[in-house]
Amino acid sequence: xxxxxxxxxxxxxxxxxxxxxxxxxxxxxxxxxxxxxxxxxxxxxxxxxxxxxxxxxxxxxxxxxxxxxxxxxxxxxxxxxxxxxxxxxxxxxxxxxxxxxxxxxxxxxxxxxxxxxxxxxxxxxxxxxxxxxxxxxxxxxxxxxxxxxxxxxx
Numbered sequence: 001x002x003x004x005x006x007x008x009x010x011x012x013x014x015x016x017x018x019x020x021x022x023x024x025x026x027x028x029x030x031x032x033x034x035x036x037x038x039x040x041x042x043x044x045x046x047x048x049x050x051x052x053x054x055x056x057x058x059x060x061x062x063x064x065x066x067x068x069x070x071x072x073x074x075x076x077x078x079x080x081x082x083x084x085x086x087x088x089x090x091x092x093x094x095x096x097x098x099x100x101x102x103x104x105x106x107x108x109x110x111x112x113x114x115x116x117x118x119x120x121x122x123x124x125x126x127x128x129x130x131x132x133x134x135x136x137x138x139x140x141x142x143x144x145x146x147x148x149x150x151x152x153x154x
Contacts, residue, residue, distance in 0.1 A: 004029065005050075006031070006050050007033065007043065007048045008030060009035075009053045035058075036057060039051065040069070043072070048073075052078075052081055053066060056083065062081075077115075079099055079115060080100070080101035080102075082101055099118040
């Protein structure tokens with residue numbers, strides 16, 4: 001298991017600090033935010049693989065934050081964190097691009113397993129993007145000769 005770069009976003013500060021400490025004890029890097037706006041500001045300057053995002057927050061709710069993350073940081077995995085009364089919102093979040101959702105109170109090992117899956121998916125996507133870029137940058141000798149012949153004839 002490798003170290004994950006996680007972000008926890010929740011307006012309940014006690015839950016936020018306790019969960020962050022548990023994840024840090026397991027060897028992971030954890031950034032916290034108490035609002036959607038704060039999370040978006042931190043994401044702009046920090047390397048985060050997975051965001052664990054509360055659905056119900058004052059101001060900018062989790063679904064709005066999810067939408068902004070999908071637009072600005074499309075490779076970041078997002079796990080929606082929900083209370084029992086907002087499961088419908090978490091399902092809506094999955095339809096909007098969240099990796100998964102988990103209900104509060106949550107088992108830290110279950111949360112971590114989902115975060116590892118989301119980070120693994122991100123790494124796979126990054127590898128595929130790198131390979132695709134490499135393939136477009138590398139051209140065959142035949143293509144280079146055709147290009148050179150076309151320039152000489154002009």
